[in-house]
Amino acid sequence: MSIEINLEKMERLTAKVWRSYCKEDPFSHLSFNEYDYLKTVQASLEPIRLTDLAKELEVSKPSATNMVKRLEKKGLVERLPCPEDARAKRVILTEKARIPLASETEIYGAVAEKLKVNLSQSEFASLNQLLTKALRPE
Incomplete structure (x- = not known):
């Protein structure tokens, strides 16, 4: 089976787990x-x-500024003054965004458990090692 088909299957597995864990996904309205x-x-x-x-x-910085303003209107981020540069702004998540994002760990843990079912411990460790290597930042 090709890597493309396996990646699609992985995406579908993840979507299925998301649906089972999040009956009402708080981020479903986001692009x-x-x-x-x-x-x-x-x-x-x-x-x-x-x-x-x-x-x-x-x-671009103007694109980032526009998106941050949009997310700020939705109550998901907050802009704070930058202590080092009065002209700059720093961005943080609000509690409204932080809580659902934190629950993602549980969802990806469930995906990992579903993958483990068909793999030995050593195969699962190898899969993790290969994904870590393949997904390294460029």
Whole structure:
């Protein structure tokens, strides 16, 4: 079977688990881009500067600013003044976004458990090792 077919099956498995865990997905109304912005803000260890957010997502600063304003109107992010530069803003998740994003760990844990069923411990460790290598940032 090709990797493309296996990746599609993985996506469908993940979607199935999402549906079973989240009868009402709080992010179902978001576009992929909006969700990607939220995940990038979540991954930042500290409030992320708008400039850094734009760089991370490979978009222009005006695009990042517009998206952050849209997410702010939805109550999902908040912009804070940057202590190092009064002209800059930093972005953080609000509680409304933080709680559902945190529950994703449980969902991906369930996906991992479904994958483990057909694999030995060593095969599962190898799968994790290969995914880690293949998904390394460029």
